[in-house]
Amino acid sequence: MPADADIRANLAAVRARVDAACAAAGRAPDEVEVLLATKTQPAGRIAVAVAAGARLIGENRVQELAAKDAELTATAAPASFERHFIGHLQSNKVNQVLRYVACVQSVDSVELAERLQRRLEVLDRTLEVLVQVNTSGEASKSGVAPDEAVAVVKEVAALDRLRVRGLMTVGLQSPDEAAVRASYRGLRVLRDRAADVIGAGLPVLSMGMSGDLEAAVAEGATLVRIGSAVFGARPRPA
Numbered sequence: 001m002p003a004d005a006d007i008r009a010n011l012a013a014v015r016a017r018v019d020a021a022c023a024a025a026g027r028a029p030d031e032v033e034v035l036l037a038t039k040t041q042p043a044g045r046i047a048v049a050v051a052a053g054a055r056l057i058g059e060n061r062v063q064e065l066a067a068k069d070a071e072l073t074a075t076a077a078p079a080s081f082e083r084h085f086i087g088h089l090q091s092n093k094v095n096q097v098l099r100y101v102a103c104v105q106s107v108d109s110v111e112l113a114e115r116l117q118r119r120l121e122v123l124d125r126t127l128e129v130l131v132q133v134n135t136s137g138e139a140s141k142s143g144v145a146p147d148e149a150v151a152v153v154k155e156v157a158a159l160d161r162l163r164v165r166g167l168m169t170v171g172l173q174s175p176d177e178a179a180v181r182a183s184y185r186g187l188r189v190l191r192d193r194a195a196d197v198i199g200a201g202l203p204v205l206s207m208g209m210s211g212d213l214e215a216a217v218a219e220g221a222t223l224v225r226i227g228s229a230v231f232g233a234r235p236r237p238a
């Protein structure tokens, strides 16, 4: 595990990679935000990253959000960070997740969107969401199929408590850079089509991770989700 100073240095190195990728793509660096994927990281290490300027935090499991909440909000100023949910959300966890997050990036069914809508009506609030698309075709990955994505966005956009901001994908994990780029390009094409259909902008494209953020930025990512490049390799499940 890297020390606190390493977390700060790694964060700066990731930001420099994003800036270089923006320059190579002729994009302004402020078009791309970094979200830290903090699964398995203790609250204290997340607080170090927040103190170093990380604003967006993504968690994959509601149980982890809940377990880290007290320590994180005590050690990092609550106004200095925003949490997003980026894992598969079970419908029975909807009530709980809404205590912690400003955005659910992983809406992967109309049914889940409707559950969120009903709970948000009770709470009398709104929530930003992204629709997650399975661009890699791997059965192990969550997300709606690409050919259903536009229809799902249309149904989600009709739910008045949800503010649909764009699309998210966990791209193809492959050494074939052209194939990775094609999967990210596919998400951008779907976003453009969905925005046409609903007649509103969908500014957010959440795609790209530690190993392939350059490919994602080249294809239009506005938010890259970074874990291991900042926190080091995660222990592999046995």
Ligand SMILES: *Cc1c(COP(=O)(O)O)cnc(C)c1O
Binding pocket: 037, 039, 060, 086, 087, 170, 209, 210, 211, 225, 226, 227, 228, 229
């Ligand atoms: C873990 C995770 C990431 C970050 O992956 P790294 O390769 O560690 O950067 C991004 N997105 C999701 C949904 C994740 O679960």
